[in-house]
Amino acid sequence: MDISNYLYLSALLFTIGAVGVVVRRNAIVVFMCIELMLNAANLAFVTFSRIHGNLDGQVASFFTMVVAACEVVVGLAIIVTIYRSRRSASVDDASLLKR
């Protein structure tokens, strides 16, 4: 199988994630889309690692996973807190920055 297919898959997943972030209102879904984009990036890293025959990409993907784990902790905590205070998980309701 052609190894570039992995890269197409990665690009597809990233696009789905990016579109999801932009079009969806539910904070949980937006969050999942972000995870999707991160994992698309991981897939690209690993693929490039394979292409070049060294381990740099795999090391980078580990870093990404650690960052993603931390982000999940902080992000979910924020979403839960916002839901508790406003009874809504819609990102459009949390537009206080404008005011």
Added chain:
Amino acid sequence: MTTSSNLVYLIALPLISSALLILLGRKADKWGHLLATLVSASAFGIGVMEFLAMHSRTGVARAATQHLFSWISVGTFQVDASLLLDQLSICFVLLITGVGTLIHIYSIAYMSHDRDRRRFFAYLNLFIAAMLLLVLGDSYLNLYVGWEGVGLASYLLIGFWNQKPTYATAAKKAFVANRVGDVGLSLAIMIAFAQFGTVTFEGVKAGVPHASGAAVTAIGLMLLLAAAGKSAQFPLQSWLGDAMAGPTPVSALIHAATMVTAGVYLITRSNYIFDASSTARLLVVIVGGITLIFGALIGTAKDDIKKALAASTMSQIGYMILASGLGPVGYAIAIMHLLTHGFFKAGMFLGAGSVMHGMDDEVNMRRFGGIGKLMPITFATFGLGYLAIIGVPPFAGFYSKDKIIEIAFNAGGTKGWILGGATLLGAAITAFYMTRLVVMTFTGSKRWDEKAHPHESPILMWLPMAILAIGSVASGFFFNSGNSLVNWLAPVLNSRGVEGGAELMKPIVVSGLALLAVVIGVGIALTKYRSNVPVEAPENVTIFTKLARKDLLQDSFNEAVLMRPGQKLTAGLVKTDTNVIDGLVRLVGATFIGTATALRRIQNGYVRSYALIMVLGALALIAMIWVVTL
């Protein structure tokens, strides 16, 4: 050259006293006038000591210098704060401190009812210090400091009673007119530095023979402009009449005896420049000639005693300027007239002040009349000054003014006839207006209000007048006997020993002509003004009288030609500034505000739209990289 260590005290003493009186404020009210007078008198004492010391030295050793400190040291431009006391400066030092001290004494009584007397004396001392610096500086730049200092003192003293708006305006007018002249002086200094690389009198004198004629003429003309501003000469003469707003002792000291003669000092001090440029000399003579007639004509129509005397001052300084434009023979004569004029004009101003003091500050001569009997000492001292100014022998003015008329005739050719004729005509008009002034004030029937009680002034006032009257009587004879003043000044003013031109007429003939002119002037004035002087100035007078009453339209001319167009110009510039310059600046601001208002809409607070912009931005970035690397 001798070095002296006393010169600095001449300037420092009055300067410190002035600063003390200003800084201590009302605390010094009780003794301020005494300190100021004492300081002025001690400056006179130092001056006399220096004069005696100078007199005992001979030759080049007579001039004394004192180096104070290095003032400006930039590259090749070196200016030291140094003082120079030579045969010319000592004349001025003695005149300034001598007449100055007398006027200090006079002012103690004259200003005794004024609650700001201390401030008045502080300004007087400031003036003495600045004027001494003016005549003692050894370079044009040092002179310039004093030049500006006397301008400031003059401004402060003209506007001393600045609670009256017209007086404050008069002070401002004098200051502004003087500034026009000051521009000339600063330009002269700049040209001198560009040409010679130095601004000391000695350095410039040494450089003149090697300089281009055009540069020397330019310096001469700029110096003439400066002199015209300070000495109220045509065309910058208009401020002197208004300067009479100041207290009368100020008019006597600053606007008659000393400061207004600074222009004559400047020209005679720069004799080496005027010797080298006949064009500059010719213009000096023209300016002097015009002013001497101009001032005399104004003097004939003034009813305000101080303004009549001011017009006379203008005219007499015209004589001095004319004499100093006649080359090496004229400089010393100009100084002689300056010194005798210092005596008799200061004396007459003090006399006018004494009359005003007795008449509740009335200045209109039509309201005087017959004061001579009630104020005999004032009448006597004023009368001696009067005889001196119109040039009756053997009073002071006779010697100095006749000499000027003589050398004017001797200038040669048509020029000699014109100048001689102008000076003779001036002498006749002088005799006319001075006689008019004396007759209207001191003789005839009384025309004053019942409320006025003319009385003789106290001794503190008439003593200075008496001393100045003695000077008016004797100084001319003293200066002229054995040509003493001319010989004394020769090393400074006529170092090449130039003799006068061929005599057009015998001196005795000139004196006869001058006396004839005086007699005619006195005669006309006597027939016209001995009796029946109307209290109100008559309206049905000739056009010439009307013109002279309006100062020969000097103010209207200045207003129409300089002030109004100047205002239009500044108004136009202000408009350009607000519309074009400010407009550009405001346009830049408005552009940024408009753009920012438009861009602000992007900040809508929705996370998703921020994310979209980020994605689009990233895409654009990638597209750019793609395009570049393709």
